[in-house]
Amino acid sequence: MNHRQKTAFGEYLVGEIKKAEMSQEEFYTAVGIKKPYFYDLLTATPPPTALQDKIVAVLDEKTGADDIRRKQLYDLAAEGRNEIPADIAKLIKDNPAKLDMIRKTLNELLAAQG
Secondary structure, rough: OOOOOHHHHHHHHHHHHHOOOHHHHHHHHOOOHHHHHHHHHHOOOOOOHHHHHHHHHHHHHOOOHHHHHHHHHHHHHHHHHHHHEEEEEHHHHHHHHHHHHHHHHHHHHHHHHH
């Protein structure tokens, strides 16, 4: 049997599913995906933003909201996808009027570094 190594996202997700006392089948069914795609998520590219949100919602529903878990899942997915974490991207998208403030803060941080 061919076993692919889990990514950091996959390892973390499996741990969170166990903490939620769900079987993997219960989890991927609740998220609304099929078994082959679930295993791809564990060993290849993490899911897109909408599915990340659904994963967080299913785990929150089962165990209660957990800001640390949410941050870790979004950060690991972003790392695996080479993107900005989904929660940060949503914040920026939902608050376009704050872009100047974000850029100013970024410039201040960069100036302090160098």
